[in-house]
Amino acid sequence: MDAVALAWANMVWYWARFEWHWFSTPVYSPDPSLASTLVVVLSLFWLFVFLFFGLYRERYASSRFDELVTIGKVVTIGILGLFFIFFVNQLDPHSARLNLIAYWGAIILMVSTGRILVRSVQKLLILQGKGLHRALIVGWSDALEPLYEEVARYPEAGLDIVGAIRLTRENGSDHPDSSSEKAGHLTTKQYEMEDLPRLIDELNIKDVLIALGPNDSSSLVEVLRLCDGKPVKLKLVPNFYSIIGGMARTEHMYGLPLIEVLPEPMQAWEQSLKRVFDFVFSLVVLLVGLPVWVLVGILVHVTSKGPAIYRQTRIGQHGKAFTMLKFRTMANNAEEETGPIWATVGDSRYTKLGRWLRKTRLDEVPQFWNVLKGEMSLVGPRPERPFFVEQLTKEIPLYSRRHRVKPGITGWAQVKWKYDTSLEDVQQKVKYDLFYIENMSFRKDLQILFRTVYTALRGSGR
Numbered sequence: 005m006d007a008v009a010l011a012w013a014n015m016v017w018y019w020a021r022f023e024w025h026w027f028s029t030p031v032y033s034p035d036p037s038l039a040s041t042l043v044v045v046l047s048l049f050w051l052f053v054f055l056f057f058g059l060y061r062e063r064y065a066s067s068r069f070d071e072l073v074t075i076g077k078v079v080t081i082g083i084l085g086l087f088f089i090f091f092v093n094q095l096d097p098h099s100a101r102l103n104l105i106a107y108w109g110a111i112i113l114m115v116s117t118g119r120i121l122v123r124s125v126q127k128l129l130i131l132q133g134k135g136l137h138r139a140l141i142v143g144w145s146d147a148l149e150p151l152y153e154e155v156a157r158y159p160e161a162g163l164d165i166v167g168a169i170r171l172t173r174e175n176g177s178d179h180p181d182s183s184s185e186k187a188g189h190l191t192t193k194q195y196e197m198e199d200l201p202r203l204i205d206e207l208n209i210k211d212v213l214i215a216l217g218p219n220d221s222s223s224l225v226e227v228l229r230l231c232d233g234k235p236v237k238l239k240l241v242p243n244f245y246s247i248i249g250g251m252a253r254t255e256h257m258y259g260l261p262l263i264e265v266l267p268e269p270m271q272a273w274e275q276s277l278k279r280v281f282d283f284v285f286s287l288v289v290l291l292v293g294l295p296v297w298v299l300v301g302i303l304v305h306v307t308s309k310g311p312a313i314y315r316q317t318r319i320g321q322h323g324k325a326f327t328m329l330k331f332r333t334m335a336n337n338a339e340e341e342t343g344p345i346w347a348t349v350g351d352s353r354y355t356k357l358g359r360w361l362r363k364t365r366l367d368e369v370p371q372f373w374n375v376l377k378g379e380m381s382l383v384g385p386r387p388e389r390p391f392f393v394e395q396l397t398k399e400i401p402l403y404s405r406r407h408r409v410k411p412g413i414t415g416w417a418q419v420k421w422k423y424d425t426s427l428e429d430v431q432q433k434v435k436y437d438l439f440y441i442e443n444m445s446f447r448k449d450l451q452i453l454f455r456t457v458y459t460a461l462r463g464s465g466r
Contacts, residue, residue, distance in 0.1 A: 005122050006054060006115055007047060008118065009118035010046070010047040010051065010114065013114035014110075016110055022039075046086075049082075050111065053078060055276065057074075058272020058275070059074065068123045079108060087104055136163065136164035139165050139209065139211040140167045140203060140207075141212075142214050142216070142227055143171060143214060143215030143216050144215070147241070151215040163213075167207065168195070171197065197226065197227075197230070200231065212237070212239070213239050214239065216240075216241075229402055232402060269442070270445065274445060281449075286372035287376060289372050290372050290373065300366065308335060308336065311332060312332060313332065314334075317390060319407065321407060321411070323404070326379040328371060328380070330370055332355075333354055333359070333361050364460050365460040384415055385441070386411060386415055396427075402434075405438060409441055415440060416437065416448075416452055417437050419456055
């Protein structure tokens, strides 16, 4: 719909500018045969701008007015860029301003009209029960029923409650019921707290609604822990706001007051910039240094038996497994007898070349391919193996929160701390990882990259 709206807006502007002469005579007039090309180029430009600023993120059951305001802001930013390309050479400043305002208005009018049409159709489908977000509710018996009724009162919110987790108070006044028997108007199947991660995956849950009291901080922390790393949105009833402080964003869904916990850590434009930078930087490193990387691979293969590239399963964003690549630095099948273990100081499993590769961080170069594929980022928490993830999730509170973002080749923990050799090292690095996630920015990424390059040049890695 955006593509159609943009093409139409650009055609109208072209006709008004170069054929109808609504403004003063332009400095240059494109060949009429190139009109369609100009329209296509401008439309692609706007689609890229919209993508860059996050206008294609999911806006499920969101306010149409808020979306129109966002469109206005993004179009204004984009039009300023085009101004210096197309309008700055106008002979008549007054006409240039009129031209600019007319084009700005055409883009906003056409795109807004198309989006209103799409959102209206989506709302109609939601009211018919199509495309609903599957949701779970968590809380005490006396809180579940009111929340369930509140959600049912606002079908425009598009939430379909498919299950409930009823908590038990210490005094035994509430008892979890694993049956689907009716409790008031709440007829959804009820589960235990430990079922939460499994249910999110099996039932394709998009939202978890939390109905707890202001004194139930420990239960909230447990819910956050179980949902960490899962692609779900957490929403609280408002009376819990004081506990989560800056980790929340207030949200009203068609009159249904909810507070979203742990929203996106970066703004849309920063995430887009981060991805573009990741892709371009990785592509340059792999292509420019290709002869060197081929030579390193040959040396690894020649100096020790086994493949030059070591492949290992790691856990990435949202807990998804992927195959991470590295130049092999240890003897082939180094863990065949011991099983998964951490590296230690003076580890005898390292080859002579491998020890140097670790010090200079060159062993990580094949991971730029993982970055190109979108499995990793240049900067982020280091991915860990499934064996250790399972152990560390039990040992370290909120460890899975690291899976909210893409893992990285380097990270704040890597430039501030040493390699993992014990559980204490991991605990310390998790603190740095969580700090990074809560303070993510493109500027922070650049700072980490500069410090990583400095460490590599000094050869002070381990």
